Amino acid sequence: MPVVFFFYLLFAVSLLQAQSPERVYRSGIRSVKLFKAGDQSASPVLFLGQPDQLELHFDDLDASIKQYYYTLQLCNADWTAAQLPAFDYLKGFITQRIQHYRASSGVQTRYMHYQALLPERNSGPTRGGNYLLKVFLNDDTAQLVFTRRLVVVNKRVAVSAQVLQPFNGNLFLTHQRLSIGVTPQQMPMNAFSPQEIKVVITQNDQWIRARTLDRPTIYRGNFYEYSDEEQTLFAAGQEWRWFDLRSIRLRGDRVQKIIDSDTSARTDIFIQPDTERAGQLYLFYRDLNGKYLIENIDQAQPHTQGEYGWVHFSLRPAGGRRYGGKDVFVTGEWSGFELTDEYKMDFDANLGLYTKAIYLKQGFYNYGYLTRSQTTADPTLSFENTEGNYWATENEYSVFVYFRPFGARADELIGYTRVRSGFQR
Template identity: 30%
Template sequence: MKNLAIITISFLLVQCEPVIPQQSSTNKKIIFDNYDYEDFVGITKVVPVENGQIKAIENQVVSLNDNGQLLLTFDLLTDQFENLSAKIYHCNKDWTKSRLRDMEFLSQINNYRITDFDYSVNTVQPYINYRFTIPKPILSGNYIVAVFRRANPDDVILTRRFLVVDSKTTINHKVRVSTTIAKREENHQIEFSLNYGNLQVNAPAQDISPVILQNHNWSTANASIPPTLMRVNEGYLEYRHLDLKTNFYGWNEFRFADLRTLNVSGRNVGKIVNTGTKIIAPLKLDGSRQNTTYTQNFQDINGNFIIQNNDPGESTLNADYADVTFALKSDPIDGDVYVLGRYNNWQMTDLNKMKYTNQNGLGRYQTTIPLKQGYYEYLYYVESNELPPHYFEGSHFQAENVYEILVYYRKPGNINDELVGYKRFRSIEN
């Protein structure tokens, strides 16, 4: 709860433009992806809200036909108020902007002021947390929510993807070992079938397009899956490929860092140093797991993250930011190494790219990333022409991952892709 003085100041700031120059870079082209356009954007998340309860580790998916909502929450690492607005874009199944007009997928004017915000309290890194309940579109499909400064379409700050589902299909799935013998120990093979009922379908292989996601990672989405069996008179399609077409690396259970307290070192955190102007939190030195036997030491959350503050105050507004150093012991390899997780949308950027260094004769890859107090899962990803992406992690069929099957449908004569099917499941069901 803000005190009266803060409320008064905030009200005045909302009513007029800030007199302090803001960080800005105009004429920024919108990327229809999860993307931050300025360095001072902190931790950002879109989370479902059901009956007033935030589902912190659920995916950015909402049903068209229930009361569920999606909440966009993000930090700007500054103490200067920003006059922000949001806009929603409808996208095709391949995340290109659709040709629909705003009035065809929204029941409101597509320009929303973001007025729900709070300043951080007693943090070394000042920030302002903004919250925006995303208006639910009236059509299913892929969407982008974009945040702009001063409602300027050329001054975008961040974009995030979300999905709206109108379930009109029934999906049955199976996770099995790969039918390619050489991959049986390291891959998951996803097989599924769907009934599309009374949908108007002229050419099933073209009108209906399934997509498979692993751990909600769009960079490894499988979107080129032809049916292996069609029974058009029954409205039935089957996808049971005997090659690698629906195979995914099983990877390993995720590594994790417990940063819920910044007063003492949490699990896998080497130490905590508060200089008064910043908090430094190097993690313990990681090693390669490429030749280790698979063991499930704990139930992970499949690369996700949770913002949580266990220090005095216990409010998310008391949660601070720390410069977190990830370090991986290794000889240099022929390729690039990245640290990835849901916290950075699985994206291979310069910030997440690790540099090789030799400290006191100990070779390692490392990088430093600012993270808000919480619990984070991550893995080391290799981009190489010679080595597999799981070179440092290993890949095991026994590893547990979360998969999603999305079913897109374009009605003959329409210009938009509907999302008519959605199923989320684990590779190992309890």
């Protein structure tokens, strides 16, 4: 019996070691949201020793009841799988079944809505770090359905951050830089060496464009400063575009028209055509920094009574001409910031427009247009052509501090802070 149990553990660990990017693997899965319980706009961050939980929501358009399970995979700072068995960083059951589900009602689109609070009682992470949430079918990790990122902080350092304008005169009006300070708490002098600390910065929770800092600019005693402009520089972008799809009976803000078919369950929603904003006058307004909210003013229950429809996006480039050597994607939290064919726009030469139709649920959405080079070996991502950059744009930066002592097999997340750019206008 002990031998059988050992091989079972070995098999379970080997399955969890397979690293997957954050994405949806089955086309019938829609509206995946992972956030701090009670706040759809909050990032999925947990602190060890605190009772906070995360909410997971998603829809299955197959509309039949399925046995969905989830687990957590510990990852390093670069999101590669940590070389640790699951029992070294999880307590309780390694996999948990998602037990709460409900069929859609009062809408034409049939789907099954699933939701879960995690971690569940007497289970969950036992060490700080990056975690990949994996949802799969029938308690079989080989039947992966989708993955999402979350972080767990074991707070051992104080982190301060400030958003500033660059010194470089060529970037002064288009970029933002950060100055970061890290101070160990209740620890002896020189508790960490500079080589053991790694800092990662994300802008508006876009891990695909994260910056990693391996060395401090200055360190003295127990204080580490990261202020090198070349390492902490971000293109400022502009405020995110938006549309209000909380109702399909009435046209919401920036909705041009709604076509509800009389012969089928199809609904088409056309967003007002967009143009390039690069070089235009900057306009400040409150946005969600790329996030979206599942909300509904037509029905009482947004998660189970929200309708789906084909949302049509269109972007007119300068002169109605295609961007040479670049692909254009429509992006936001609702797409998982994925750069796949599902979100890649097609160019209509007759109309001089980039167009794309995407199947979305009722709610309030932020979105933007992103370009990616087709030619370089390491494709660069940019909002420069489509959105432009302005230094005073309100962005939200997350700063993660990782610790990995000599001989350790995984990075531990020991510090975290969040800061908004708040320049005088």
